[in-house]
Each structure stands twice: as C-alpha cells, then as structure tokens.
Amino acid sequence: MMELDGVTHTYDTAPVVEDLSLSVESGEVVAIIGPSGVGKTTLLRILALFIEPQTGTIRFGDTDVWGCSDGERLALRRRIGMVFQEASLFDATVGRNVEYGLKVRRSWRDRLSDGLSEVLRSNGTPETVEEALGVVGLGEQLDQHAKSLSGGEAQRVSFARALAYDPDVLLLDEPTSDLDPRNTAVIEEAVAEARNRGIGVVIATHDMHQAERVADRVAVLLDREITEVGPTDTVFESPADERTAKFIDGELVY
Structure with missing residues (x-):
C-alpha cells in the first residue's frame, strides 16, 4: 500500500x-x-x-x-487519514464534525452524483457518519454539540472523522496518550475495526x-x-x- x-x-x-x-x-x-x-x-x-x-x-x-x-x-x-495526539473539533455538532472530512474530500457527494447507493438521514447527514460514530461508541451523540464532550470522547470523534471517509491508510x-483506560480501550477496538476493513x-x-x-x-x-x-x-x-x-x-x- x-x-x-x-x-x-x-x-x-x-x-x-x-x-x-x-x-x-x-x-x-x-x-x-x-x-x-x-x-x-x-x-x-x-x-x-x-x-x-x-x-x-x-x-x-x-x-x-x-x-x-x-x-x-x-x-x-x-x-490518507490522520488522528493527532490532541483532538481539534469545530464549534458544531458531533455529526457535523465527522461529516467535515467527507465534504473536504467530496467523497459522499461524488458517490451520490454517480448514482451509487448512499442514503442520507432526514437531516442530510450521510449514513457513513453515523456508522463511523458507532464504531467508537458515540452513535447516540450524533446531534450533541462537540464542545460538551469530554477529552476522551473528543478524541473518539476525531477517530470517527478519519474513519468515515474510508481511507486507504x-x-x-x-x-491515547492522555486518555483513561475506558477511552483507550475504545480507540484500540476501533483500530482493530479499521484493520478489518482493509x-x-x-x-x-x-x-x-x-x-x-x-x-x-x-x-x-x-x-x-x-x-x-x-x-x-x-x-x-x-x-x-x-x-x-x-x-x-x-x-x-x-
């Protein structure tokens, strides 16, 4: 690769x-x-x-x-996706933060225009966003404001944002250097899921x-x-x- x-x-x-x-x-x-x-x-x-x-x-x-x-x-x-040591999130909802990576790469809009199977939620959020948040255990926080998250949750959102656009690398x-054991375990499980996705x-x-x-x-x-x-x-x-x-x-x- x-x-x-x-x-x-x-x-x-x-x-x-x-x-x-x-x-x-x-x-x-x-x-x-x-x-x-x-x-x-x-x-x-x-x-x-x-x-x-x-x-x-x-x-x-x-x-x-x-x-x-x-x-x-x-x-x-x-x-290529990258997750840094410290999470840096926008002043927006969790879902919009994860969606940002897709918009920058124009990937989900391109897939829609190509007629491929991509389903939008009622609020316009791609299903891939919800799926990526589910991998890091934050599927229920889609509409929560990012500034209200703990440091560990913010890092999990950063991981979901990188995972959502399905990078090759x-x-x-x-x-996980600043995370508690619970958040560390979630990130490590997400790493295994990324591997399983190829x-x-x-x-x-x-x-x-x-x-x-x-x-x-x-x-x-x-x-x-x-x-x-x-x-x-x-x-x-x-x-x-x-x-x-x-x-x-x-x-x-x-």
Whole structure:
C-alpha cells in the first residue's frame, strides 16, 4: 500500500530521521515505538505527505509520491487519514464534525452524483457518519454539540472523522496518550475495526504494551533510525538488534 525507502529529513542542519525504510500493507497495523522526541511524529507527517524528505522515495501503490504532479499528490493525500495526539473539533455538532472530512474530500457527494447507493438521514447527514460514530461508541451523540464532550470522547470523534471517509491508510499519533483506560480501550477496538476493513494503520506510541496489543508488526525508532522492524511477537521476545533489546528492557535512558 505505502512504502518508504531510504528516507532522510533534516530540520535546519539537524537530521531528525535518517535512511528510513518502512512499508504498510492493506489490513495490517504497524506500530512505531520509541521514546519521546525520537522522530515518530516527523515520520508520520512524512507518511501523511505533509513533509517532503530531503532524500529517499515514497511510493503509494505504484506511484512515486514526490515524482508526480501536485494534483496527483493531492488525490493521494485524500486517501490518507490522520488522528493527532490532541483532538481539534469545530464549534458544531458531533455529526457535523465527522461529516467535515467527507465534504473536504467530496467523497459522499461524488458517490451520490454517480448514482451509487448512499442514503442520507432526514437531516442530510450521510449514513457513513453515523456508522463511523458507532464504531467508537458515540452513535447516540450524533446531534450533541462537540464542545460538551469530554477529552476522551473528543478524541473518539476525531477517530470517527478519519474513519468515515474510508481511507486507504490511517495514521495515528499517540492517540491515547492522555486518555483513561475506558477511552483507550475504545480507540484500540476501533483500530482493530479499521484493520478489518482493509485499512493499513500506522500508530506511533511510546506505550509498548499498546503496541503488543494492537500491532501486527512493530518498527523501533531509535537514534533517528529504525533499528528493527518485524512481527510484534518476534521484536518483543527475540529482538535482533542490541539497541532494540536494551530499549525494550528499559536499559536505554533518553
């Protein structure tokens, strides 16, 4: 689905990530683990096509992302969803917040104009909005004002907003770092649902237990590079790189 090869990015003169190679397939969850400040967010922003790295290539399917036209790249970016660490919702209802992603991408309006099966509620909200909210356990809050939500509920709405337009790749940046166990569990269940829908999910987290729970593969980001990537059980139980082993055992201090 998406592949990075030899990617390096530098802020000013300081390299943030160096010579990174990573892939994500349809219907799998890849966890990027590493300490705070190691470059996980930068890596996600590169995957989201927000940042053009100085070196390396990024492929989306058969397309060289930074070798195609601006219009083609925009179309690819619209196939990627991202949920940030802190929810940012509009001054509107929960339903309208989730619908926003569909409107920006013009996806549900295009499907309607193409004559495909898409049903609108009586208030004009696509059924996909209600379905996405149901995945995160907020189906009954469709008409509730977003500003009245708790922090955990707001983050669940952010996840639903990204899920509603059915992205090919979903990027999650520490999505549960400030959440209580209940909201964390709901988000992790939603990650599993995204996988079941064939979406490739990349989650950046410093919580190794979360990576063990949700990920099919784990990439360890240390010292600006991916020291190891592989099946979750293998990386945690039999790491091949000494730095990975020390990080997992808590011996590396940052």
